Amino acid sequence: MIRIAILASGSGTNAENIMEYFKNNNLINVVQVLSNNKDAKVLERANRLRVSSIIFSKDDFYASEEVLKNLKSNVDYIILAGFLWKIPANIIEAFPNKIINIHPALLPKYGGKGMYGMNVHKAVIENKEKESGITIHYVNENYDEGAIIFQKSIEVSPSDTAEDVAQKIHELEHNYFPKIIEKVILENG
Numbered sequence: 001m002i003r004i005a006i007l008a009s010g011s012g013t014n015a016e017n018i019m020e021y022f023k024n025n026n027l028i029n030v031v032q033v034l035s036n037n038k039d040a041k042v043l044e045r046a047n048r049l050r051v052s053s054i055i056f057s058k059d060d061f062y063a064s065e066e067v068l069k070n071l072k073s074n075v076d077y078i079i080l081a082g083f084l085w086k087i088p089a090n091i092i093e094a095f096p097n098k099i100i101n102i103h104p105a106l107l108p109k110y111g112g113k114g115m116y117g118m119n120v121h122k123a124v125i126e127n128k129e130k131e132s133g134i135t136i137h138y139v140n141e142n143y144d145e146g147a148i149i150f151q152k153s154i155e156v157s158p159s160d161t162a163e164d165v166a167q168k169i170h171e172l173e174h175n176y177f178p179k180i181i182e183k184v185i186l187e188n189g
Contacts, residue, residue: 002185005032005075007083012042014081014102014173019049021178028185031074036061036085062088071095079181080139084116087139097147099139100184102177104169106151107135111144121162121169129156132165134172136180150180 004022008015012033019030033046033053046053060066068090071078078091080101087099103111103120109129110120124132133153138146154168 001026002028002077003031003075004028004077004079004181004185005034005071006030006042006079006081007034007036008040008042008081009035009037009084010040010042010082012040012045012082013170014177015042015079016045016049017174018079018081018178018181019046019051021182023049025182028182032070034067034070036083042082058085061085065090067091068094077181077185078139081177082116086113086143087141089141092139092141097138097188100149100181101137101139101144101146102173103135103137103144104132104166104173105135106131106133106153107137107144107148111135113143115144118162118166121165124156124165125160125162128158132156132169134169134176136177149184150176152176 006015022028022030030051033042033051035042035055038055043053056067072094078095078099105120110123131153133151135148136150137148140146152172156165
């Protein structure tokens with residue numbers, strides 16, 4: 001059994017979608033949800049789906065090895081689903097090519113620190129882009145610069161608002177993220 005941990009900071013709709021997708025899978029299982037936000041809705045979603053959840057502090061994540069020790073003991077892959085902190089080098093080194101993130105734009109455009117959620121969609125609209133999309137990528141030591149695994153685009157029409165783009169992107173995320181995670185795990189073990 002391949003064990004997945006999901007790191008999330010907020011609402012957790014992508015995390016919930018991933019938990020649901022793997023709920024009855026015999027090969028891959030979501031075993032933990034970890035959050036840096038004690039008020040994150042993702043924790044309620046994990047509880048409802050009977051997935052263990054852990055809340056951690058900045059010190060647990062960066063200064064001590066608490067989060068790393070837990071991950072090394074319990075999981076094979078780490079999935080970022082709306083997780084806003086940069087992953088420390090010790091976790092990246094412990095899980096080479098086993099940390100996967102989704103970004104709501106076609107990287108390298110609109111990536112980097114502060115570029116998440118509506119910030120990305122607003123920038124896409126402000127720059128009058130004709131397309132946007134999702135990028136699923138491995139995590140390295142820099143925000144949104146890891147090797148790209150998969151991209152899928154959507155058309156942005158001149159009448160679209162940032163909210164319209166967000167809705168289109170959300171549909172792509174829900175449709176592709178769990179399937180691409182599964183494909184990567186099955187190909188790499």
